[in-house]
Structure formats: C-alpha cells, structure tokens
Amino acid sequence: MYNFQYKNPVKVIFGKDTIASISKEIPAGSRVLITYGGGSIFKNGVYDQVKKALSEFTFFEFGGIEPNPRYHTMMKAVEIVKNEKIDFLLAVGGGSVVDGTKFVAAATHFEGNAWDICQKGAPIKSAIPMGVVLTLSATGTEMNPFSVVSNDETNEKLSFGSPYIYPKFSILDPCVLKTLPKSQLANGVIDTFVHVMEQYLTFPNKAEIQDRWAEGVMLTLIEYGYDYVFKEFDYDVAANTMWAATMALNGQLALGVPTDWATHVIGHELTVLYGLDHAQSLAVILPGMMEVMRKEKHEKLIRFAKNIWNLFEEDEELLIDQAIIKTEEFFKSLETKTRLSEYGISENAIDDVLNKLKKRGEINLGEQKALTEDRLKSLLEMRF
Amino acid sequence: MYNFQYKNPVKVIFGKDTIASISKEIPAGSRVLITYGGGSIFKNGVYDQVKKALSEFTFFEFGGIEPNPRYHTMMKAVEIVKNEKIDFLLAVGGGSVVDGTKFVAAATHFEGNAWDICQKGAPIKSAIPMGVVLTLSATGTEMNPFSVVSNDETNEKLSFGSPYIYPKFSILDPCVLKTLPKSQLANGVIDTFVHVMEQYLTFPNKAEIQDRWAEGVMLTLIEYGYDYVFKEFDYDVAANTMWAATMALNGQLALGVPTDWATHVIGHELTVLYGLDHAQSLAVILPGMMEVMRKEKHEKLIRFAKNIWNLFEEDEELLIDQAIIKTEEFFKSLETKTRLSEYGISENAIDDVLNKLKKRGEINLGEQKALTEDRLKSLLEMRF
Numbered sequence A, B: 001m002y003n004f005q006y007k008n009p010v011k012v013i014f015g016k017d018t019i020a021s022i023s024k025e026i027p028a029g030s031r032v033l034i035t036y037g038g039g040s041i042f043k044n045g046v047y048d049q050v051k052k053a054l055s056e057f058t059f060f061e062f063g064g065i066e067p068n069p070r071y072h073t074m075m076k077a078v079e080i081v082k083n084e085k086i087d088f089l090l091a092v093g094g095g096s097v098v099d100g101t102k103f104v105a106a107a108t109h110f111e112g113n114a115w116d117i118c119q120k121g122a123p124i125k126s127a128i129p130m131g132v133v134l135t136l137s138a139t140g141t142e143m144n145p146f147s148v149v150s151n152d153e154t155n156e157k158l159s160f161g162s163p164y165i166y167p168k169f170s171i172l173d174p175c176v177l178k179t180l181p182k183s184q185l186a187n188g189v190i191d192t193f194v195h196v197m198e199q200y201l202t203f204p205n206k207a208e209i210q211d212r213w214a215e216g217v218m219l220t221l222i223e224y225g226y227d228y229v230f231k232e233f234d235y236d237v238a239a240n241t242m243w244a245a246t247m248a249l250n251g252q253l254a255l256g257v258p259t260d261w262a263t264h265v266i267g268h269e270l271t272v273l274y275g276l277d278h279a280q281s282l283a284v285i286l287p288g289m290m291e292v293m294r295k296e297k298h299e300k301l302i303r304f305a306k307n308i309w310n311l312f313e314e315d316e317e318l319l320i321d322q323a324i325i326k327t328e329e330f331f332k333s334l335e336t337k338t339r340l341s342e343y344g345i346s347e348n349a350i351d352d353v354l355n356k357l358k359k360r361g362e363i364n365l366g367e368q369k370a371l372t373e374d375r376l377k378s379l380l381e382m383r384f
Helices: A019-025 A046-053 A071-083 A095-108 A182-200 A208-230 A235-248 A262-274 A278-292 A298-309 A316-333 A348-359 A373-381 B019-025 B046-053 B071-083 B095-108 B174-179 B182-200 B208-230 B235-248 B262-274 B278-292 B298-309 B316-333 B348-359 B373-381
Strands: A004-014 A031-035 A058-062 A088-093 A130-134 A146-151 A156-161 A169-172 B004-014 B031-035 B058-062 B088-093 B130-134 B146-151 B156-161 B169-172
Touching: A004 A019, A004 A235, A019 A046, A019 A130, A019 A169, A031 A071, A031 A095, A046 A088, A058 A071, A071 A095, A071 A146, A088 A095, A095 A130, A095 A146, A156 A262, A169 A235, A182 A208, A182 A235, A182 A262, A182 A278, A208 A235, A208 A298, A208 A316, A208 B208, A208 B235, A235 B208, A262 A278, A262 A348, A262 A373, A278 A316, A278 A373, A298 A316, A348 A373, B004 B019, B004 B235, B019 B046, B019 B130, B019 B169, B031 B071, B031 B095, B046 B088, B058 B071, B071 B095, B071 B146, B088 B095, B095 B130, B095 B146, B156 B262, B169 B235, B174 B235, B182 B208, B182 B235, B182 B262, B182 B278, B208 B235, B208 B298, B208 B316, B262 B278, B262 B348, B262 B373, B278 B316, B278 B373, B298 B316, B348 B373
Parallel strands: A004 A169, A031 A058, A031 A088, A088 A130, A130 A169, B004 B169, B031 B058, B031 B088, B088 B130, B130 B169
Antiparallel strands: A004 B004, A146 A156, B146 B156
16 A cells, blocks of 8 residues: 545535535635536525525625536636635536636636646645535535636646645535436446546555445445436435545545546547537546556456456456446446447547547556557547 | 534545654644653654654653543643643554543643543533554544543543544554554454444444445455454555554544444443453453344344355344354454453443443443343343
C-alpha cells in the first residue's frame, strides 16, 4: 500500500426532508447565488424547497448551466457574483451544476484568465464557499475537490482540483431522484460503476479494505441499479444508489492504490466530439479498456470476475472474457448503448479521437503507462 | 436507511516515515504537551522521531497514562496544560493515550467538576487542539470524536463524545507496530472486529454500502489478522490491519443504520471489575451476545454466516450455530481466551456484573432494547 493523506471536510446531510436544513448551514446574512441547470428544479419541487429554506437570506439566481458546464456560461455567473457581492454559492442540481459552480467559486477569486485554472493547472489560492443540493446522483462531486469544465471555443473538456472547492455541505435527499428520466438514472449508475473501476482495476497493491470497499460499491450498484432505473420509485433503492455514487468518488477508494482514469480521458473526447452523455461514453470505452489491458490488469480482472460476477471458470483468459461480457451486459441491461456504431459514429472517429488525445499528450495512459497509441487504436476499433 | 449527517475533519497521514510531518501540522510557535503511556515509545524509536520533528517547538512531556486511562491521572495533565500554557496536545500512543488526551483537551476548558463530562454528559464548548501519533492500532479513536475514561474512585469506565475532540491530524505509520507484543496485536484485531460487529449485527436496515463495507473490514481482519499477530513483521499486513481499525470506527459504518454497543457496555464491566484487557472482555462477551440475540438478529446472523464465514448450511439455526463457533474460533486462533472461567473468574461475577449494569440503568440494551435482565444473565452464564 502506498503512503497517503486524507482529509475530507464536506458535511453530508443525507435523507428525507433535509433540504430545509440549508438555512442552518449557510452563514447568517450571506448573499447567496443559487445556481441550477435547465429548470427541472422548478418541476420537481426542489426550487420551492430551496426558496423556502432561504427565506431569511438575500439570494440571486443563475440558471441554464448545461450538461458538461461551459466555461463561457460559468464566467457569466462570475460576473453576477462580483456585481452582486455574493458571498455564498448554492449549487442546486447534478454533477454539471456542481462542477460549474465549483469553477465559479474558484474563478471569482482568480486573477488573470480563469481558463488557465483548467488548461494550465494555475494554482487556486482561495474560493467562495459553496453548498450543494444534489438533484442527480452520479459524479460524486458533492463530496470531492474536483470539477470538470468544457470550453467550446477550444473544444476542450478539462478537470481541475483544489481543497478550496470542497463544498461546505452537501444535501443528499434521495426523494429528489423520483422524477428523473430513466436515461439519467442509468447514466448515474454507470458513471458510478466506472469511477469505482478506475480506482480498482489496476495492478494489485495490497490494499484490501480499499479493494473490498470498491467491490462493495459495485455489488450495491448491481443489486439496486436495475430497480433504480426501471421500477417504481423506492426510497431505499434510491438511497443506496445515491450513497454509492458519493462513496465511489470521495477519495477513499483511491487511498494508497494506483488509479487509472484512462476510460474517463478517452470518454471525454467522445463527449466533446460527438455529444455522447458522459456515462454513455464510459459504457462504450470500459469494456474495450478491460480487453486491451488484460495483461497488465490480469490479477485484478480475475478478482473482479470472481468477486463481482461470481464466475468460476478455471481457464483464466476465459474467465476474463466472461467478466468483460458481464460488464457490457450490465450496461446494456440499463438500456445504455455500448458500441460507437450504435450512436451512428463512423470509423473516422478512431483517428479523430487518437489525434485529439495525441495533441493533448494523453498517450501511454494507465497506471503503468501501458495504453500505447497502438492499443488505444485497437481499443477504439473494437468498440464498433 | 435512516437519515444521517456526516463530517469527519481528521487529517489522516498514513504510511512509512510519516512521523516527521507533525512539524508541518502543528501551528508554528505552539507550546506542545506530548502525552504517552508506559514508555514503550522510548524503546521503539517513536519518541526520538517525535522529538526530532518537534525541534522547532517548545514542548513538555506527560507520561504514565495507563491502559484504560484514569480520570485522576489525566487531571494531572490538565494541571500541566494550565500551568505551562500549553496550546497543542500531541498524543503519542495507543487508544488509551489518545482517549486520555482527548479528555485533557476537553477538561482544560471545562468549568466545574470535569468528571461530569463523562458521568453527566456535561456539554463541551471548546477544547485544546490535539494531534495523534498512533503506536497501537485498535480503537479507532484516532479518527473519531469519542473517548473512554475510567475513574477508580467511583469504579466507573465511561465514554463521552464531542466534535471538539476530533484530532486535527493522526499519523498512522504501520512500522511502529513492529515491536508490539503479540497479545496487544491480537487485542487490536479483536477490538476492531467487535467494533464492526456492533454496527453490523442489528436488524437489517437496507444500507447495502454500510453492510458491505463492514464485511470488507471483517474479511480483511480474518485474512491478515493471524499473520499480523504471529508472523514476522510485514509492512502490508500491518498497514491493512491498521487501516481496518481506523475505518472500523470513524463513523462511516454506522451511517443510516441501527447500532448495538451492548458488547462494549458489558465488556467494560469485566475490565473494571476483573482487569481483563478491553479486547479480552469483548472476545468473552460477543459469542454470547450472538447466541442470546439470535432471534432479533436472525437475518443479519444468516448474512454474517454466509458472507464472512462462507457457510452454506441449509438449516438456518445450524448456520447461526456454526457462525458463532467460527467467530469464537477466530478469537481463539489469536490466542485470546473466550471464557470467564479461563480467567479464573468465579460465577459470582454473574450477579456482580448484573448489579453494576442495573445500577447504571444499562438493562434492555441493544438496538431493539431486547437484551433484558434474564437474557443478560443467560449470556453471562454461558460464557463460563
């Protein structure tokens, strides 16, 4: 196990009827900017709950944050923050709204071109405090110090991180998931599953708790995922799936172990170039990743096959074959496509994605830097 | 799943050669009081490492904290803190040293009789900041807001908790476990195992992540525990066991679920009355707890039998029998006694323990308050 440090200061408030508690969590007298996305919070009652909870505060609103939040959109929010002397941000939405708001929190205090935060990793020295009311469970951003922002001018989708952008609190009320479309619920399950895999499917590093906890999250998703997406709303099903998403990416599963975020890196390009949802891109890439990295990730793939899919095949390569099939079937069972051709994407994509990754120096990915250009090409080829 | 809130501000610094980093974690210019126990830190090199790391600080020392730290001992430390204007406490030791130091942190700022903190649950409004260099892994106190202190005048062993007594940081260097006696290592494994059981072995509450993570900790202990205690020091074995202990009681396994700390409550009496080590008392009580509560805890006992001990017996009562035997055998495999008679304790203990528990109102324990006086008596009787 590697050395590590861990401190996660986010206060999680989890459960039914918890939105009202934001009034106690935001410092009295704060000027609050509520940020949100396309307006679903007006339909599902969350906006009304938030507004009621903020009755003692002066608050402003900034809506229209896109899925894959855009730099230029978020900079408009930065202007409002500056003009209205906002001192607390309240993100009410899913991963995109939270990530966009984290960017606003950092960019407001940043001197110079704020895109440098993402593009050049420019250091963040402070940020406006923010809270979260989560309305879509998937990315884990509600309990971590990371954010992903897109720039349509430069055609980039980039991440940044800083301890300053940990939310002060995150409200997780599973009831808000009741009215989400099936496709978004499925995306949440797949995104969570892949987050776990990227912290688990590496070379073994004798970190038993981390491995078993990763397996615990995946098994929970397999147990509850289908019902979460397709059956009538059940509070406990939603609660378990929501908590799985938060626990998948609050940093704990990565402690002391190597990680491999290559599936996300490649997936991001599919989102930028072809507009696939984030999770859709992951469902396409992950099975290919398992296939082309089967040598380097052999031991963990065997463990994954046995502990996650209860497979008992004696021949280890057949065992891995079956584990890959099972994983792809799991994504399909959530009515999510797993092939580029299913999205009507032509084989030109292979070169297009490769070129973009090469341009960004994202070759030789993976915890062993073994995802070479050739293997990357094979990976993309086999996903048609 | 129940509603819950969670925030854990402890910074964990885990791994080899991490003790030196305390110099960066303690505010510059602090007057530090190092607290420790019987002096093992002088033999294992930890004291030298700490002293070197504190070369820029003014520091004082307070040694001699007992296993099961005593109120009167800790009040002597409070005096030093006041007289020397200490503003940072550094606990260098195991659970007892950390718990005792937490008490000092709270008692220094407490007005009135400080024993009221434990005995009357008197509220704590502030505490001196403290850090931890852990030298014995067991109680989980390094990442939680709880402490247990004994009072030999009143013959009490009582716990208290407050967010103010979270350590600011905890250094976990598995190398420090190298020179510990086998019995202390075994105690650590058993204490951790029982902590997990007390958050797991209740009625099921549809909290799948929590249940699976609890199982993950127990399976890790079963996998590594024997080697940890009896084989030559292996860094990864020690690291996994150490991390298991911290994760077992940092609050996460208890989120949204009922808990049942009855084994600890009864065990504490055995420690106070007969001087059993804390973990020894737990190894005696837990198998009896499983037996007398088999009706109320039926579902979880079945799950425990299958997921922890891989048992497949069709008859559910036989399955539970076997799980109880396996659990007791696990404790015995660590050369820890599991029967009161093995400690030379007479059957008078049944009434003595019962009377003490009754006097403290600790009857009808358990998450369903179903551990009645009769059952408690049966439990004690069957542990001879």
